[in-house]
Amino acid sequence: MDGTLRNMASLYISKGSRILLLYRQGGRVANDVWVGSAGGHFETFELNDARACIVREMREELGITEDEIEHLRLRYVTLRRSKGEIRQNYFFFAELKDGIGEDLVSNEGVCKWFHLLELASLEMPFTARFVVDHYLEEGCHTDMIYGGIADGEKVVFTQLPEF
Numbered sequence: 361m362d363g364t365l366r367n368m369a370s371l372y373i374s375k376g377s378r379i380l381l382l383y384r385q386g387g388r389v390a391n392d393v394w395v396g397s398a399g400g401h402f403e404t405f406e407l408n409d410a411r412a413c414i415v416r417e418m419r420e421e422l423g424i425t426e427d428e429i430e431h432l433r434l435r436y437v438t439l440r441r442s443k444g445e446i447r448q449n450y451f452f453f454a455e456l457k458d459g460i461g462e463d464l465v466s467n468e469g470v471c472k473w474f475h476l477l478e479l480a481s482l483e484m485p486f487t488a489r490f491v492v493d494h495y496l497e498e499g500c501h502t503d504m505i506y507g508g509i510a511d512g513e514k515v516v517f518t519q520l521p522e523f
Contacts (some may be wrong), residue, residue, distance in 0.1 A: 368448070369511075373431075378474060378475055378476070384471070398422050399414065400413075413450070429457060432453075440487050453484065487508070505519070
């Protein structure tokens with residue numbers, strides 16, 4: 361391990377009791393699995409601004425702007441070692457505003473709305489699976505940001521209070 365980092369961000373857009381997911385096809389890191397509505401790698405100028413990364417990815421992949429969503433919040437930051445690098449993932453959640461069309465399409469794969477109860481049965485990348493499960497069980501009931509460390513079997517979460 362030589363200190364190589366991979367910084368990525370992912371956005372989960374909800375509407376009522378449904379979440380928009382993307383069946384990612386042709387991705388370098390995640391392929392043929394369900395991932396957040398939009399997301400990807402940080403550009404160099406975004407390394408200290410995860411929100412800028414997710415706003416750009418949302419615009420590029422879904423063709424929507426920050427004006428079409430509300431309550432955009434960073435909720436999870438996770439760390440995982442894989443293939444000789446430390447992967448830092450920033451998970452954002454937001455809601456699609458009323459009046460915005462739900463027929464969103466992506467240039468990264470197939471978009472589909474799922475009821476929250478359907479999410480447990482979907483194949484997702486390792487860390488994303490634990491983030492979604494934690495969010496549905498606990499995270500959706502708070503405004504906390506959680507930090508998560510992947511240990512190979514699970515992701516262990518703790519609240520990240522500001523102090």
